[in-house]
Amino acid sequence: MRIARPRAARMFVAALAIGLIASGCASDRDNEESGGDSEVFVFGAAGDPAALDPALGSDGETFRVTRQAFETLLEHEPGGTELVPGLAREWSSNEEGTEWTFQLQEGVTFHDGEALTGEVVCQNFDRWYNWAGTYQNTTLSYYYQTVFGGFAENESEDTPEPNYVGCEAPDELTATITVAEPSANYPGGFSLQAFAMHSPKSLEAYAADNPSGEGEDITFPAYSQEAGDLAGTGPFRITEWNKGNGEVTLEAFDDYWGETKPGVDELVFRTIPEESARRQALQAGDIHGFDLVAPADVRTLEDEGFQVPVRGVFNILYLGITQDKQPALAELPVRQAIAHALDRQNIVDTQLPEGGVQATQFIPDTVAGYSENVQTYEHDPELAQQLLAEAGAEDLTVEFCYPTEVTRPYMPAPADIYELLRADLEAVGVTVEPRPLTWNPDYQEATRSGGCDIYLLGWTGDFNEAYNFLGTWFDGYQQEWGFENEEIFDLLTEVRQEPDVAAREALYQEANEAIMEFLPGVPISSSPPSIAFSPDVNPPTVSPLTQENFAEVSFK
Template sequence: MNKDRPSPSRSASSLALMLTLVATSSACGGAASGSSDADNGSPVSGGTLSFAVATDAGCLDPQQVGSSDTLYALRQTVDSLTDQDPSSGRIVPWLARSWEVGDGAKSFTFHLRSGTTFSDGKPVDAEAVKKNFDAIGKLGGLAILAQGYLNGYRGTQVVDELTAKVTFDQPNAQFLQATSTPGLGLVSPADIARTPAQRCADGVHGSGPFTVAAYRQNESLTLKKRKGYRWGSTAWKKKGEAYLDAVKFTVVAESGVRAGSLGSGQVDAIGGVRRQDEGVLRRGDARVVRRANPGVVFNLGFNNARPLTRDARVRQAAQAAINRAEIASAVFPGGTRPAASVLSRTTPGYTDLSEELAFDRKKATSLLAEAGWTKGKDGIHRKGGTKLSLTVVTFSNAGAYQSALELVQQQLKDVGIELVIKQLQVTQFPQTLNTGDYDALWGGDLTRADPDALRTLYSTHQVNSYRLPAGELDTVLDRQAATTDTAGRDELVARAQQLVVQNAYVLPIVDQEALFGVSERVHDLTPGASGGVRLHDTWKS
């Protein structure tokens, strides 16, 4: 498998995920536009779907990959215990036909479907579930999302051949939704025995409706339909094998070139549609499919331990200085909404805090004066000989997001805060995070249709890239993770959002959306509830 692949260097995609997770997914209740396939006739089998993406993570193991572009493909190769219905947000059967949550959300017992196999022929049984979850801890930071899902993992008991009981040291209410994500997609026990580098280089054997047929790093990844597949998610329309014979993902870095390729019929679908591409696509034989991303919104996240950003009044002043509506309308695709909380509107438990996030330049100036800062001749505040200058770290290939950051930079300058933009390559992030040599991180959004995304990023018990102080936020996030009652959990999640916003630990900027360009001859290509796209039901006319 994957004989065309050159030897890779170690991928940093999982680490980058902490900072710039802009995965495509649908929200609970989030509507898609341009995705209706009514009146297109009956679906037909066959054909190859050509899909252009911007990047390649350089790894073929979905448990280690955080890049949404790469997960578009790898999600098709692995199944999960459960699925999350994109339209309702409900957790529905997939590899597990049923389950029970017990002991106050400390235990989860899954009853597996019979007859399911990985692409190497090994059975998807309780022993395979155990080996997968036991091994994820050994991946360490290479599987940072999965690590968070399994926080406090005690072990998996093989009750019988098709029954696995997963237990935790403490209540873990988010785990059931986590089992629907590609980060906890199951791979063959034979792959678990190999090193992480080998899994990245050679790929893994999932039980999904497609398998990897060929891969050339930074060029293309081709999938082929798996014959005999018959255990799909109950959220899918079609039973049995996929319609498409194959799917070829091609790396095309420039968004304009991707849009042009779709418009000219060279490709069938593209990811990463930019603001300037929408008009081009609508004028051609294509449509834009969009779904709102659940989880943590796109933001400017402070290092709360740095001398200048340790002062809450400085952070709050910066928050009041941000004109989110201007950024959304000037930089992002049409329909993008200003953030009204640290969670997006489509996340279960979302609370509207738009009043606290209102643009108020006078408030920003007043807060800085209260903190003892005075404007210098150059318009930048100073105190005791120290200039109010903050360094924000971003990716050198941030694209449209770079334009948004430059607008934030100007808005902060208008109230006397200097923002210095420091561009880094992905490979520089590990050392940067370890040293804490930054005042802020640009990005920080985490796509997940569960409010526990807050705990992943902002609990001091996790990675804590933002150097948040231990306190009430930890307590609240831990309690929501232990609460299975929906109303009670929503109250705790609301308090967590209030604490993040009121203390301006991070500055929410905009709700993110996943936008795809899709040819009119392609039908039923839709985003999934926890990232990526759903291609099992997709067909071409």
């Protein structure tokens, strides 16, 4: 993919910057290859998107791309976690929290020329509600099931009951969404990229194409793997996905309705799985920015003149345990032994950037509902061995899954973190069988379908509500955890339906304490991820939710 020179009006300033800094600027150097004068911003991504339809996504690499082209009813303030208007200029609910009414922005046009109306909003929500077949697999409908429950006709007894009731459009710029029960997921859930709006023409094209497969063998629908039928309302439109080269190309949308118009003509997300390779590409001037800077590289890049802003802490890394994969893991003393075996502070000290902390529970301390009274599990190899012996599990063998070809905000070096944790487990007599898997789609499918004994995963909050963390994992049976605990399930059902914010906070604390006593997995750490940009770039406002808006990017 070519990287073109900035427009003539900016070339002189960029050239001066290059002359003062050892690293070159690709936007200038590669102009001779392209022969053009369009501004192209290239960002080094840690992994490929799973699909170009955000409704089918569940990971940050997918949403980083789709967020630039597809917009949601609600958004978050730049650089923060407060909800602000998106495609809806106003929103409200009834007293019970079961009817959510959205007054839409005027003059919003999709990339294919269609207009955004209340009826179009309803068409999108009704599409998700009526998904059938492979769409009902959580690999494809993870966020829909998490926020809105099941479907018009559930095809599996494991699928939750639907909470979505319906959508009405009383006039052209109004949509009212009705749910059966109030939830702590609302209104924050309406900001999720998975519920971004698609044009009516796109929806019609999508209907002719279906996914296939099940379990760890899912084939995404063809429309989601190419740019052709996709049309959102965002500042960029997706024009190409070159999977062979790991590049997604987006072009500025001239008729964008919002105030923040694109600052560059083209936006390219180039997949560079290894962090060191992304850093080298930035230093060489082949890209203009990349995410998830290795902690050891931050000072080096800053000394070389690069911009390295740091996001706020809003994530959790954990060791997941699938209890119904093998009987020993369903025994609490065995899970406690695993927790005591792990030197989590060593992970913080050696693998995380400055500001990283050891986690005591499944939410970071920046989220309301954090408890100071949870049961903790200090690094104690002797106690771990004792617990294993008492449980008759001295010869425990576990398959340990970890992701390759990816870096996550909560997990800057998956293979390195795996090696440290493997050594901790083997030090107390646990035999570890490694199972490395590529992030998209193999790793996500294997962990979500309960295919690993233990595994590394994490979460960056989608919105500022503890239920977005706890409810995501523990509000009912899920294959990736493989346990039944009605006390925890009922407690999270209660907190989900509690409309009073203060009362919810107290219930969250109670839930955190119950979860850490039961110990379904081991929270490891929270981390403030860094993102890097070349000196000639005006970067976007960094987001603790990793929801950067690349329309804010321009060249100096």
